[in-house]
Amino acid sequence: MEDWFNTLSQGLLLGGMYALFATGLSLSFGIMRLINVAHGDLIVLAAFAAIALVEPLAIGPIAALPIVMLLMAGFGYLLQRLFLNRTLGDDPLRPLLVTFGFSIIIQNVLLEVFSADMRGLDAGTIETASLPLGGDVAVGVYPLLVAATAVSVIGALQWLFYRTALGRTFRATSDDHRTAQLMGIDNRRVYALAMALASAVVAIAGVYLAIRTSVGPSDGPQRLLCAFEAVAIGGLGSLWGTLSGGMILGVAQAVGLKLDPGWGAVSGHLAFLLVVVLRPNGLFPKTRDR
Amino acid sequence: MSEKTAGQSIEETAGGRRRAIKTLGGIALASLLPAPWVRAASTVKIGYVSPQTGPLAVFAEPDAYTLAQVKRALAGGLRIGGQNYAVEIIYKDSQSNSNRAAEVTADLILKDKVDIVVAASTPETTNPVADQCELNGVPCVTNDTPWQPHFFGRGGDPKKGFEWTYHFFWGLEDIIGVYANLWEQIPTSKTVGALWPNDSDGNAWGDGKMGFPPVLQKKGFKLVDKGRYQSPSDNFSTYLNEFKKSGVDIVTGVVPPPDFANFWSQAGQQGFRPKIVTVAKASEFPAAIEAFGDRAAGLSVEVWWSPAHPFRSSLTGQSSAQLAADYTKASGRQWTMPLAFKHALFEVAVDALKRAEGKNPAAIRNAIRQTNLPTMVGPVNFRTGPVPNISKTPLVGGQWTRKGKNLELVIVENSQAPMVPVQGKLVPIA
Numbered sequence: 001m002e003d004w005f006n007t008l009s010q011g012l013l014l015g016g017m018y019a020l021f022a023t024g025l026s027l028s029f030g031i032m033r034l035i036n037v038a039h040g041d042l043i044v045l046a047a048f049a050a051i052a053l054v055e056p057l058a059i060g061p062i063a064a065l066p067i068v069m070l071l072m073a074g075f076g077y078l079l080q081r082l083f084l085n086r087t088l089g090d091d092p093l094r095p096l097l098v099t100f101g102f103s104i105i106i107q108n109v110l111l112e113v114f115s116a117d118m119r120g121l122d123a124g125t126i127e128t129a130s131l132p133l134g135g136d137v138a139v140g141v142y143p144l145l146v147a148a149t150a151v152s153v154i155g156a157l158q159w160l161f162y163r164t165a166l167g168r169t170f171r172a173t174s175d176d177h178r179t180a181q182l183m184g185i186d187n188r189r190v191y192a193l194a195m196a197l198a199s200a201v202v203a204i205a206g207v208y209l210a211i212r213t214s215v216g217p218s219d220g221p222q223r224l225l226c227a228f229e230a231v232a233i234g235g236l237g238s239l240w241g242t243l244s245g246g247m248i249l250g251v252a253q254a255v256g257l258k259l260d261p262g263w264g265a266v267s268g269h270l271a272f273l274l275v276v277v278l279r280p281n282g283l284f285p286k287t288r289d290r
Numbered sequence: 291m292s293e294k295t296a297g298q299s300i301e302e303t304a305g306g307r308r309r310a311i312k313t314l315g316g317i318a319l320a321s322l323l324p325a326p327w328v329r330a331a332s333t334v335k336i337g338y339v340s341p342q343t344g345p346l347a348v349f350a351e352p353d354a355y356t357l358a359q360v361k362r363a364l365a366g367g368l369r370i371g372g373q374n375y376a377v378e379i380i381y382k383d384s385q386s387n388s389n390r391a392a393e394v395t396a397d398l399i400l401k402d403k404v405d406i407v408v409a410a411s412t413p414e415t416t417n418p419v420a421d422q423c424e425l426n427g428v429p430c431v432t433n434d435t436p437w438q439p440h441f442f443g444r445g446g447d448p449k450k451g452f453e454w455t456y457h458f459f460w461g462l463e464d465i466i467g468v469y470a471n472l473w474e475q476i477p478t479s480k481t482v483g484a485l486w487p488n489d490s491d492g493n494a495w496g497d498g499k500m501g502f503p504p505v506l507q508k509k510g511f512k513l514v515d516k517g518r519y520q521s522p523s524d525n526f527s528t529y530l531n532e533f534k535k536s537g538v539d540i541v542t543g544v545v546p547p548p549d550f551a552n553f554w555s556q557a558g559q560q561g562f563r564p565k566i567v568t569v570a571k572a573s574e575f576p577a578a579i580e581a582f583g584d585r586a587a588g589l590s591v592e593v594w595w596s597p598a599h600p601f602r603s604s605l606t607g608q609s610s611a612q613l614a615a616d617y618t619k620a621s622g623r624q625w626t627m628p629l630a631f632k633h634a635l636f637e638v639a640v641d642a643l644k645r646a647e648g649k650n651p652a653a654i655r656n657a658i659r660q661t662n663l664p665t666m667v668g669p670v671n672f673r674t675g676p677v678p679n680i681s682k683t684p685l686v687g688g689q690w691t692r693k694g695k696n697l698e699l700v701i702v703e704n705s706q707a708p709m710v711p712v713q714g715k716l717v718p719i720a
Contacts (some may be wrong), residue, residue: 003531010527017524108343115623116347118547120573120581128585129557136551138533213524213551214581217346218386222522257528261519262488 002135007258008251009139010251015250016147017212019243020205020221022230023153023199030237031194031284034084034095038102040224042199045106047215048071051119059122061211069203076199080192088191099115103220110217114237127211146208153201154239160197161239170194174237230273231240235282243281248275314349334368334375334649335638337382337398339409339419344386348575349434350687352629355621357381360636363605367507368640372646379405392418399426407644408635410434413626417444420455421556429654430455433667434631436460437680439490440499449679454651456658458638458670458681459631462494464706465592468503469542469568470549471705473511474686474715477538478565481512485543485553485569488518502542514538521546526553530560538562544570545566547578554585554692564653565718568687576624577698579690586690586697588719593688595630595667596699599710603666605637613666628717634665647656667710688712689717 025039037040046068053064087094095098129141161167172180173190179186209215209223226249234245249268256267275283301602338357340350357379364377380402384391391414398404399422407430409419415713416432420443423430429714432440432455433507440457441448466718473482484491484502495501496515514536528554533541541564545553551574559561573579573591594600608616614625638661646657661681668684675681684707688699691714702716 006527006531010525014525111343111347115351115577117351117575117577118348118581119577120551120583122581124583127555127583130559138560140556142555142559208624212555214546214578215548216341216345216348217549218347254525254527257519257523257525261517261528263520264523264525265520287713 001138003258007032007254008243009137010143011251011254012247013139013143013147013250014254016143016150016243016244017208018226018230018249019150019246020146020153020201020231021054021092022225022234022242022246023150023157023239024202024229025224025227025235026234026239026242027157027194027198027201027229029213029229030168030239032084032088032191033174034088034093035099036148037096037099037224038203038220039099039227040107041103041106041220042076042202043206043209043227044215044217044220045075045110045120046115046199046203047108047210048119048206048217049203050121050207050210051114059108061135061207062121062177065204068085068207071199072199072203072206073196074203077192077196079199080195081188084195085188085191098116106123107220109218114217116216116218117260118214121207121210123211126279146212149204149208150243153204153245157197160236166193199224205258217239229268230281232276235279235285237286238282238284241284241286291607296710298673301640322390325448332373332375332649334370334463334643335402335404336377336379337395337402337404337407338379339382339384339391339395339398339407339415340601341386341415342383344384346350346386346412346414348554348626349628351623351626352632353381353618354522354603356629356632356636358620359606359633360616360640364640368643369644370646372519372648373651375649376504379477379671380563381413384409384419386414388414388418391415392422395419395422399428400425404428405651406430406639408432408639410631410635411472413439413443416440419446420452420457424452424454427454429642429651429658431635431642432457433459433635433656433683434628435459436465436494437676437682441677441680443490445679446679448677454655456638456661456672456679456681458634458672458683459669460594460683460685460706461676462500464682465570466687467704467706468592470505470509470511472565472568472703472716474509475703476565476718479512479538480510480535480540481514481538482506482542483529483533483536483538483564484513484515484539485526485541485549486525486547487516487521487543489521489547491544491571492518492521512536515661517588522547524552524697526556527560529553530557530562531693533564534560534562539564540566540568540582542568546570546579547575550581550685561699563719566716567719568592571585575626575689576697576699577626579676587692588689588717590687590689590702591699592715593699593701594627596627596688596701597625598701599630599668599684601630601664601666601668603637605633605640606665608666610666630666634667636669637665638663646683663669666709684710686712687716691717706718 049192050068130138230245234241253268256263298598317661409432416435435604486496568590573589599610642657646653670681687703
């Protein structure tokens with residue numbers, strides 16, 4: 001019993017991490033209908049940006065987080081404004097190819113600048129601190145912090161989307177960008193802002209990832225897979241759906257691991273497959289089909 | 291004016307720049323060499339395949355330094371079979387992909403017409419490269435893959451061996467010997483927890499016949515092996531539960547750095563405190579170790595080479611310590627184990643070329659076969675190996691110890707290679 005409780009809590013907390021990976025992707029897909037193949041590499045880019053900042057500024061990784069978020073938001077804005085906006089249109093293949101190109105470029109620039117070393121961020125004792133829950137069960141403080149961050153980030157985004165003018169603009173552009181344009185909305189600017197927002201969330205994911213484990217320049221694609229599965233499970237355009245998608249993925253992996261160590265990754269993929277077969281639009285889809 | 295335009299054209303195109311550098315290099319080379327045989331334009335070509343980019347790129351980090359060093363040492367050319375040759379090294383990227391490695395090797399052989407191929411770093415590189423060379427009848431020297439995955443992974447027959455391809459590195463029996471002897475140094479519960487991923491390394495290490503299990507059983511260790519996990523893995527809670535329940539004091543495995551980082555911080559969170567942690571891969575590279583912060587001190591690992599090894603280069607005369615120091619000075623980076631193996635790769639190739647009776651494949655192959663050379667990684671002799679075409683290099687055990695701000699690798703175990711002196715004793719993890 002204790003065993004299973006432990007397994008489930010570990011899976012749920014890891015799911016928070018996956019949800020953070022997925023939120024940026026969920027935003028760009030929900031608003032721009034853009035499948036960003038470079039999403040995983042952007043996470044790794046943010047991680048390396050934090051690694052580059054921490055030492056010269058002599059600050060902790062959490063203190064570096066706001067700076068990395070600003071940098072990534074600026075990068076995301078320019079990326080969308082200068083490149084990705086030009087690829088939007090009826091052909092879904094073009095943004096796919098361009099972001100695929102960016103994925104390769106980011107990996108190789110990171111390799112040139114930072115070398116192939118695996119690097120990480122050191123957040124001190126919080127990394128190994130834990131809360132005992134009685135008996136043999138304990139949960140790590142850091143995974144708890146990650147999961148709490150995921151919930152609050154998604155809560156904040158939810159508020160932004162449904163309670164502010166900017167959010168209304170995002171939703172309008174997502175639902176019908178032609179009509180939105182008729183109402184005087186500059187959709188290229190809206191897209192760039194959405195990408196800036198998504199990239200700021202990516203920055204959080206990147207910094208948290210580098211604290212949790214070590215990262216190398218070629219780690220992006222494997223992070224993209226988790227993110228993509230979480231978005232697809234949760235349903236397109238739904239932020240709470242993305243959170244639940246991450247958690248389902250985390251729990252499925254943990255249960256698989258519990259049964260046999262070889263089944264960890266596979267059970268995650270199976271959960272994803274099952275959802276896609278039973279509900280092709282995911283569990284809680286929000287976007288209207290165009 | 292004309293100077294300015296020339297400068298511009300160099301700036302403008304990468305191709306132009308490369309050509310310009312080549313020309314400059316040619317002029318520099320020509321001015322260094324005695325004139326008569328440069329005009330004869332005889333060149334011996336060495337092809338070099340290495341994973342410059344992709345997940346294995348960390349192995350190729352010393353490449354730029356090593357190539358510059360070898361080029362400097364060979365600036366005067368080589369004398370092969372009574373004739374002088376200039377040396378050209380053609381460097382190809384395998385992109386950490388075995389198909390790509392085979393492809394660039396075929397290019398080296400068929401298009402560039404190289405006289406010898408050298409390659410290093412993991413079976414993904416050395417096996418396809420050696421296979422291509424064997425197929426095309428081109429002499430080949432490789433290292434930095436344990437000899438079993440290289441020899442048997444290519445379908446080698448211990449009775450026949452290979453004709454064209456030679457390899458030097460340690461084997462699984464060495465690493466098992468080093469680990470088991472290391473763990474006997476301090477009193478523990480003698481219960482070993484294994485983290486073996488489901489890849490070629492993990493499966494070989496965990497193999498019931500050839501791997502760790504039979505040796506550990508013979509030495510009286512109890513093994514807790516939950517099975518092969520799928521790497522990358524973000525969650526090790528079930529391993530930790532099992533290890534805690536079974537009273538594991540020793541953790542071992544062949545774990546990629548991100549997996550180990552996950553395992554090690556989760557171990558802290560779940561209150562699992564082993565006395566000894568000896569994992570390959572994750573703790574072989576100083577930079578990867580530094581990423582674990584304070585929790586890196588006390589980890590132990592097998593050591594293929596260190597600045598304290600009592601060996602010298604046959605190419606430059608440097609000692610191990612000098613090579614490491616020179617690398618740090620030139621590149622601003624800490625030494626890594628592959629550094630010496632890259633160096634030794636060229637030591638063996640150059641030595642064979644020097645002894646070859648002519649610049650033809652058979653003569654070069656015969657010279658490689660007769661190799662008996664003290665190198666930066668120990669003596670290399672392909673006639674004394676456990677199977678034909680293989681030479682074994684010494685393997686010892688070390689522990690990462692904090693000295694001031696830096697982590698240093700202290701040699702603590704040398705049962706498999708007594709010629710490398712120990713510097714201390716294994717200390718349990720605090």
